[in-house]
Amino acid sequence: MGTVVDSSNQGAGSLPTNKKVSVIFVLGGPGSGKGTQCANIVENFGYTHLSAGDLLRAEIKSGSENGTMISNMIKEGKIVPSEVTIKLLQRAIQENGNDKFLIDGFPRNEENRAAFESVTGIEPEFVLFFDCPEEEMERRLLGRNQGREDDNIDTIRKRFKVFLESSLPVIEYYNSKGKVRKIDAAKPVGEVFEAVKAVFAPAVEKVAA
Numbered sequence: 001m002g003t004v005v006d007s008s009n010q011g012a013g014s015l016p017t018n019k020k021v022s023v024i025f026v027l028g029g030p031g032s033g034k035g036t037q038c039a040n041i042v043e044n045f046g047y048t049h050l051s052a053g054d055l056l057r058a059e060i061k062s063g064s065e066n067g068t069m070i071s072n073m074i075k076e077g078k079i080v081p082s083e084v085t086i087k088l089l090q091r092a093i094q095e096n097g098n099d100k101f102l103i104d105g106f107p108r109n110e111e112n113r114a115a116f117e118s119v120t121g122i123e124p125e126f127v128l129f130f131d132c133p134e135e136e137m138e139r140r141l142l143g144r145n146q147g148r149e150d151d152n153i154d155t156i157r158k159r160f161k162v163f164l165e166s167s168l169p170v171i172e173y174y175n176s177k178g179k180v181r182k183i184d185a186a187k188p189v190g191e192v193f194e195a196v197k198a199v200f201a202p203a204v205e206k207v208a209a
């Protein structure tokens with residue numbers, strides 16, 4: 001458990017200023033199936049899904065002053081400064097009644113990881129890592145058809161490079177702390193979810209016992 005302090009909400013309003021939350025980071029390369037499996041976990045285990053990428057895309061749509069910068073970074077497959085993404089995550093956590101969150105696609109680099117920890121004081125319960133070969137991820141992204149501006153071959157290659165150079169070291173960091181639960185994400189959706197369930201079920205059984 002960690003505590004999210006909402007400094008923009010001190011002393012007034014209906015949101016709690018300090019909220020204890022349990023967080024699981026959901027990581028893996030672009031197209032590894034993070035969003036797909038988070039939807040299954042939400043349905044079966046009562047977590048709230050927060051996708052950092054979705055929050056950034058919503059921020060662009062909202063007409064925010066950061067919108068153009070975020071949009072340019074996403075088109076280039078680059079990582080948006082932590083300060084921006086962490087504010088969006090903190091707000092989403094504060095505004096949600098749940099206390100259990102899947103944070104999908106974050107932390108994406110060492111700056112994300114260190115800043116989130118120092119700003120929120122939250123350590124993840126564990127990191128769910130969807131491991132998938134690049135050829136399979138590329139095939140999935142090119143077939144996704146959700147109109148994402150970054151699902152084109154040029155940006156996909158840039159995103160793979162960023163994943164290898166900046167995101168994998170974060171997974172290695174958590175692995176050195178014994179926190180990574182690695183899933184073979186190259187299998188069909190149902191089989192991947194069976195492996196995910198095996199990670200979540202023991203925790204639920206312990207609570208029920």
Ligand SMILES: Nc1ncnc2c1ncn2[C@@H]1O[C@H](COP(=O)(O)OP(=O)(O)OP(=O)(O)O)[C@@H](O)[C@H]1O
Nearest residue numbers: 029030031032033034035036140144187188189192
């Ligand atoms: N195990 C799977 N087998 C085949 N296709 C899959 C599998 N999991 C997800 N997909 C499909 O692959 C595409 C990418 O999946 P998804 O959006 O869940 O990935 P993601 O990791 O969230 O990607 P991104 O990092 O780009 O947001 C989607 O079209 C999804 O339906």
Ligand SMILES: Nc1ccn([C@@H]2O[C@H](COP(=O)(O)O)[C@@H](O)[C@H]2O)c(=O)n1
Nearest residue numbers: 052053073074077078079080105106108
């Ligand atoms: N922590 C993050 C997460 C995402 N981004 C940017 O959004 C793009 C799409 O992310 P998905 O998880 O939805 O694939 C990503 O390529 C980054 O440009 C980010 O900056 N920081």
Ligand SMILES: [Mg+2]
Nearest residue numbers: 034035051053
């Ligand atoms: Mg996704």
